[in-house]
Amino acid sequence: MSIDEILNRRRLIATAAAVAVVPGWASAESGKSLTLLNVSYDPTRELYKDVNAAFAAYWKSRTGQTLTLNQSHGGSGKQARAVIDGLEADVVTLALAYDIDEIATRAKLLPANWQSRLRNNSAPYTSTIVFLVRKGNPKGIRDWGDLVKPGVQVITPNPKTSGGARWNYLAAYAWALKQPGGTPAKAEAYLSALFKNVPVLDTGARGSTTTFAERGLGDVLLAWENEAYLSLEEFGPKFDIVYPSLSILAEPTAALVDKNVQRHGTRVVATGYLNFLYSPLAQDLIGKHHFRPRDPKALAKYGAKFRKLPMVTIDGEFGGWRKAQAAHFADGGVFDRIYRR
Amino acid sequence: MWLGLVVVLPLTALVLRPWEVGLSGIWSTLTEDRVLAALRLSFGVSLLAALTNIPLGLMTAWTLTRYEFPGRRVIDALVDLPFALPTAVAGIALTAIYGPTGVLGEPLAKLGIKAAYNPIGIYIALLFIGLPFVVRTVQPVLQDLDREVEEAAQTLGATNLQRFRLVVLPAVLPALVSGFSLAFARAVGEYGSVIFIAGNMPLKSEIAPLLIVIKLEQYDYAGAATVGLAMLLISFGALLAVNGLQLVLARRGRA
Known part of the structure; x- marks a missing residue:
């Protein structure tokens, strides 16, 4: 574990403790900084760079909290294995549901029914x-x-x-x-x-x-x-x-990693992040980066390049x-x- | 104590892990076509590359110690480059050069030689990363070698070949052998530089370390550890044999 990670963890533990003492997450945490780690697959680098910036601005305007969003990319299976072996992902956005299934069954970091927790099979966009x-x-x-x-x-x-x-x-x-x-x-x-x-x-x-x-x-x-x-x-x-x-x-899926957000005290913001992926703003970015958005409006805007087949x-x-x-x-x-x- | 923590502990984990699946599980992993092919490829090509590096390394070391020429220091420093370069960078660079559109790959392809994406590519990568091991073990011995002994041999009427065979070679042989074993050991475990140029075709150009990664990616931890253990045992046996050879050489040198 690097120094940064240790410091991060300390801060997260302190944050979690503060939340435990003071009821009401947002009021207790306003003004402090938060860190979220999204572990994703290979070709989403550019997409999540944009989405993260948009979400940090949105979260700041809504709660006053400064958010640091970290992203990690690699082959989907390799990323899932890293999470199983202890990479502290708050959310995972992987190429296929099977890899998140493996995290659920092998490390029990999230419930087996995770895929029913978000809309559209937990896939905020599709591709082919x-x-x-x-x-x-x-x-x-x-x-x-x-x-x-x-x-x-x-x-x-x-x-x-x-x-x-x-x-x-x-x-x-x-x-x-x-x-x-x-x-x-x-x-x-x-x-x-x-x-x-x-x-x-x-x-x-x-x-x-x-x-x-x-x-x-x-x-x-x-x-x-x-x-x-x-x-x-x-x-x-x-x-x-x-x-x-x-x-x-292809339905690349997204999920909350329950055990990790519990430890980090990031459940609220991580859930907010996942829901944000379905928002018109994020859906527009999704279309811009050539993924097929779920949102009909974004789909209509970028639809011309996505041939129906x-x-x-x-x-x-x-x-x-x-x-x-x-x-x-x-x-x-x-x-x-x-x-x- | 440190040796225990740094070396023995991880090795113990490697030795213990495969037993999760029992002896039959280990056996069925080890007898898979792909595993056998990968082990054969990894050890075969590593051996070939390390053997080739003996004359290449000796010649390089000889040139660097015996001749004074402009740029000698630069070349001397260049030899260490494969040590320092991240192996992935080496792999990408070699692929760019030897690939079908590369500077060397294209003319070679015209001659009908495919130099990348097959075992030849693996051989080239292992040659590259192994060379400094031989050079750096042989060089100090050559430097310390008493020139007067050679000159004496010359005055006694020895030909160049005799001088090399009877005076120089016996002196550098132990260093050559240990350089060879270092290059071989490194080649067997090499991953980064090879996977870019190998082509990674199952049964043909898939090296054993890649197969370990593939097994891990399929969450087959025990299978991966089994292949790792097999590599460990074969390497250990090979290095033991080389050490034995060195002992024999050292005794003969003293006699």
Whole structure:
């Protein structure tokens, strides 16, 4: 633990003690500074930087408290493990519900029914998986079927370590299953062919974006829609976005970490933060950063860039994350099998 | 006492953890195709890289101690760079150079050699991080080596090769061996620089330390500890063998 963290903890403990003595959180705490840690996944850096600034201003105007918002980013699974191993997150905003489930079951830091505590399955925004291809789409990649053609190189991270890669993989599987005469065996064969075209398995989504955009490797990158738009912003006219005929509805989820906020005395402000994510202001920022907002107004404002396309869901198509994880990504699952062929 | 706290305590945790899943659990982890392939790759490529670093390191150390040339001090300092550089930076730099669009990667690709995203990439990274270990262990010995002995050998009519084989080599051999074992040990445990250039394909270019991280990410703590323990035992055995070899060399040197 660093000095800063120790000091932080001391302050938090002192704060908690003050709250315990004086009833009425806001009145006791007004004028003092508070710290909140949001542990999130890889591509939300830019989004939460903006959201945090907006929330700190909002909180200051409402309660007079000065808020320090810290953010931590990394692969979703790695972040969940850090929280399980003791990273003192007040809130977690991760790429998939499964990772928060793991925090609930393994470390018991929040109740098992956490996902029903916030609106929209605790997902303040959605996203989906799209293709990023080189300018002019020289290999003519239009849909999932084109990814297994000989000579096409596909860039996607390792689904064992990356949340985004699991969405990629499951979207591909769902497409194969829905083809005429599609069966699980055929879908598995399709994935096997697809991963034969994958020359590099990075451990996270950002790593794959770097491999594709900066190393110049591959013809198509399977990417979060928001990452794809971010790449267009950063690298300009070098790439095109291709929407496949079918994709998957990704619902990155947010949750309060009960045991930690209790210890820190931050329950009120952390709950306020999570609710703020659904506010028109935050929803607008969400749309600006290329995530699909829930709020109809924000969706209408940014809707033009979010193409409507048929999407399967984890619960509808795969019976929930727990089942999908066990069948596909656990040791000895489908993903291990396609590498043994 | 400090050795106990710093070294033995974490190792004890590593030794105790796998037993949670019982002997059968350990066995099934160790016999997974992916685990076996990763262990074979990690130790195989590390050995190859450390062996290559013996002549490369000796030549570098020799040049640095025996020749006076402009920029010698700069090069001397450069040798330490792989020590100081964060390994991730080394990995990214090597990938940029040897990748298919890199300065060296592109001409190599034209010759039909893929230098990144396969075991060759791993070998290049391990060569890079291991070299200073050999140079830095051999260099002081070469510096202390009495030039008069060599000159005496020369006046007695020894050829250059004989001088090297009979005078220099026996003197630096123990240092070479310990440099080799340091480079090997470091290579086996290396993570940061390798994962960027390896490609990380299961069964092909997935190193054992990455597999440990992958297992952790799947919340398989016992499985991760099992692979870690296996690496520990193999490394320990290898280092023990090297130490034995050194003992033999030292005895022969005295006789």
